[in-house]
Amino acid sequence: MIFPLEELVEYKGSMYEITVAASRRSYQLSKLLDPRVDKNAGKVVSLAAQQLFQGEVEFSLES
Secondary structure, three states: OOOOHHHHHHOOOOHHHHHHHHHHHHHHHHHOOOHHHHHOOOOHHHHHHHHHHOOOOOOOOOO
C-alpha cells in the first residue's frame, strides 16, 4: 500500500490535525507490533494514514 495522496489532497479538515493523528497512530501500530505493518512492507505511516482516511480509526483534537 502506498501513501494515500489523493485522499490527502481532497481532505478538507485541518492538515495539522490529520498529521498529528497519523503520527500518533503510526506510533501505536509500531509499538503494538501490529501484523498489518508486515503485510504493508513495514510502511507504518502509510498504513496509519490509510486507516484514518478510511474511517477505520477515529481521531479528534482535544483542548
